[in-house]
Amino acid sequence: MKRRPLIRFAALAVPVLIGLAACSSSSASSGSGSASNSVSGDTFALLNGNNADPFFFSIWAGALAEAKKYHVKLIEQAPTTFDYTQQVPLLNDELARHVNAIIFSPDSNTAFADAYKTAHSEKIPIVDVNDLESLEHNNPNVLAFLGTNNILLGQSAAKAMAGLVGSKGLVTVINSVAGSLGDSERGSGYINAIKNSYPNMSVLKEQYDLDDRTTAQSIATDEMQANPKLEGIYGVDSFTGQGVGAAVEALHKQGKIKVVAIDAEPQEVALMKQGVIQALIAQQPYLMGVTAVKDLVLDLTGHKSQVVRSDILAPIAVTPQNVNSARVQKSVVYATSEP
Numbered sequence: 430m431k432r433r434p435l436i437r438f439a440a441l442a443v444p445v446l447i448g449l450a451a452c453s454s455s456s457a458s459s460g461s462g463s464a465s466n467s468v469s470g471d472t473f474a475l476l477n478g479n480n481a482d483p484f485f486f487s488i489w490a491g492a493l494a495e496a497k498k499y500h501v502k503l504i505e506q507a508p509t510t511f512d513y514t515q516q517v518p519l520l521n522d523e524l525a526r527h528v529n530a531i532i533f534s535p536d537s538n539t540a541f542a543d544a545y546k547t548a549h550s551e552k553i554p555i556v557d558v559n560d561l562e563s564l565e566h567n568n569p570n571v572l573a574f575l576g577t578n579n580i581l582l583g584q585s586a587a588k589a590m591a592g593l594v595g596s597k598g599l600v601t602v603i604n605s606v607a608g609s610l611g612d613s614e615r616g617s618g619y620i621n622a623i624k625n626s627y628p629n630m631s632v633l634k635e636q637y638d639l640d641d642r643t644t645a646q647s648i649a650t651d652e653m654q655a656n657p658k659l660e661g662i663y664g665v666d667s668f669t670g671q672g673v674g675a676a677v678e679a680l681h682k683q684g685k686i687k688v689v690a691i692d693a694e695p696q697e698v699a700l701m702k703q704g705v706i707q708a709l710i711a712q713q714p715y716l717m718g719v720t721a722v723k724d725l726v727l728d729l730t731g732h733k734s735q736v737v738r739s740d741i742l743a744p745i746a747v748t749p750q751n752v753n754s755a756r757v758q759k760s761v762v763y764a765t766s767e768p
Contacts, residue, residue, distance in 0.1 A: 467730045469500040471529040473722065476519055477507035478534040478559060483694045484667075484714050485534065486764035488558055491718025492532055493768050499726055504528065513537035520544050527551065530725040532718070534559040538566070545570035554728045556721040559714075562739040564610070572733070573724045575717045575740045579611045582710055583618020583665075585744050586689045589708040590619075590661050591627045593687040598660035600687075601633035603648050603669050605640045615665040615691060633659075638669055645672025646679075653680055661687035667694045670709070674700040693747045694763045701749055709747040715762035716742060 475492050478485045489505050496503040506522065508515030513536040523531055524547055531548065533555055535541055548555050549570035557565065562574040590600055600623070604616045616635050623630050633652065638645035649662055649672060662677075664670035670690025674697075677686050683704045690697055693711035700706045724736045751757050 468529070468726055470502075471499075471729070472502045472504060472526075473530045473532065473725060474523040474526070474528040475503060475505045475532045475718075476516060476523060476534065477505055478511045478536065480507040480509060482511075483763045483765060484559075484692065484712070486767055487714035487762055488532075488534065488718040488721075490762065490764045490768040491715035491720075492722050493718070495719045495722035499722070501529075501722070501726075503722075511536050513540045517541075517544075524548060524551070524553065528553065530729060531555045532721040532725070533557050535565075538564050542568075554725055556724050558717040558721050561741070572728055573721075573736050573738050573740060575720055575724075575742065577712045577744060578741050579614035580618035582691055582712075582744050583615045583620075584622040585710045585746060586615075586663050586691065586708075587619045587622035587627070589710065589746055589748075590663055590687060590689045591623070591630065593689070593707050594630070594660040596627050597629035599631050599633065599656060599658050600661040600663065601652050601656075601659065602635050602663045602665070603645055603652075603673060604635050604637045604665050605669055607637045612665055619663055619665075638672060640666075640668055642668045642672040642675070645669045646676045647672075649673040649676035650680065653677075653682060653686060659686065661689065664688070664690040666690070667692045667697055670697050670706060671700065674705040677705050678703075692763070693761050695765050698747075698752065698763075701747070701752060704749075707748065711745045711747050711757075711761040711763075713742045713745065713760055713762075715764075716760065 473496060475489060477489060485507060493503050506519045516536060531553060535557060545555060545568055554572040556573045557571050558575045560574050561576045565571060602616055602619050605612045620632050623632055636648050638648055653659055662673050664673045673688055677683055677688060688706045689708045690706060691710050693709040697706060697709055701709060720740060727733060727735050745761055747757055747761060
């Protein structure tokens with residue numbers, strides 16, 4: 430499995446060349462009638478991030494639930510890991526099939542330029558999820574972007590940590606992959622927020638676990654043993670949070686070391702309910718899937734002007750106090766398996 434959230438490496442441009450007959454979406458010109466009638470029977474494709482991650486299952490679940498409302502068939506494909514080189518042939522397949530619309534979670538901001546152009550010329554609208562317009566350089570061939578601001582995720586984690594440690598003391602951050610834009614922003618957002626807003630807190634040097642739970646556990650163990658005054662640990666993603674949680678449990682420091690992590694995947698929520706994790710900064714993948722389908726329906730039914738092109742979904746702080754609340758249960762949905 431792979432962390433989601435805008436983990437974007439600068440990739441070499443990989444041409445996506447498609448030989449397609451010149452034809453258009455059967456619904457693209459429909460401008461009247463109800464949405465459910467005008468797109469009924471259409472096929473939307475979801476090219477997901479990977480085929481094993483609850484985050485991406487949640488995007489799928491949201492998109493599938495919304496597609497059913499409009500009697501749209503949803504086809505889902507995903508690589509084994511969040512890797513743009515595996516996504517290229519899958520995107521080729523969807524364009525060659527000439528589906529009516531595509532929901533896409535891209536792992537590169539350069540590799541799919543030709544594919545976006547092909548889709549646009551063939552009147553196949555694309556909505557990018559888990560993505561930001563700025564990362565795609567305002568790509569005019571994408572209908573809309575649905576994502577989370579990674580700096581804001583880090584800032585939200587800093588605010589949660591400050592509340593847990595009384596805005597004082599020594600904390601640290603365990604990051605995932607050095608050089609990853611999303612990870613870097615999640616780390617810097619946290620570190621800078623503490624430096625700028627919480628003068629009585631200090632942060633140890635950032636370390637990286639290479640997207641590996643066991644490595645995260647080892648780093649967290651070393652940090653706690655080497656720094657007896659350590660108050661809290663922030664993990665930038667689900668894998669890191671789980672590794673930190675395992676280290677805290679092994680050293681019997683539940684509640685003594687405050688743990689904040691990104692996302693609210695089932696394993697993290699379980700650790701929260703055990704008192705190991707105190708706060709989770711959740712994204713809204715289910716809502717990404719729902720909104721992506723709505724945007725595509727608006728476009729295909731002649732209501733493109735109603736589409737919000739750049740839709741940044743705010744993170745939600747999940748705590749033991751609100752984890753079972755109706756608001757969190759409705760907004761923060763991380764599917765445990767394929768829908």
